[in-house]
Amino acid sequence: MGLPKSIVHEIVTTELQMQKVCAKFVPKVLTNEQKENCVLISRELLGRVRGDPDFLEQVITSDETWVFEYDPETKKHSSKWHTTESPRPKKAQMSKSKTKSLLTVFFYSKGVVHKEFVPPGQTVNAAF
Secondary structure: OOOOHHHHHHHHHHHOOOOOOOOOOOOOOOOHHHHHHHHHHHHHHHHHHHHOOOHHHHOOEEEEEEEEOOOOOOHHHHOOOOOOOOOOOOOOOOOOOOOEEEEEEEEEOOEEEEEEEEOOOOOOOOOO
C-alpha cells in the first residue's frame, strides 16, 4: 500500500478501534455435544442439591499436578526497586528439573481426604 507502518498502526488502533489480544488458554476445547452434556449434568446436580442441601458434602473429587524439585521464581517475584545508578539485578535461568513426581490429591468440601505421589511409570487409572 506504500503507507508507513506508523500510519497503518494509527488507522488500525484509532480509526478501526482494534487491539492486539492474546489467545486465552483453556485446558480443552469442547465440542457442542460435550458442552450439552456438561449442561445436563450440571442441571442434574443442581436438582440433587435442591433436594438435599448436604449432597455436595458427600462428593469427593481429585486433581493431579506435576511437582518439580524446585519452585521457579516468576519475573514479578524477582523484580526490585532500584535507582538509575544502581546495577540491574541478575539471575541465572533455571532449567526445568528432570526429577518430577505426579501428585494426586482427593478432597471434599471439608478438606483433603487422601494425597499420594504416583510411583514413576505408574498410570493413574481405576485400579491404581
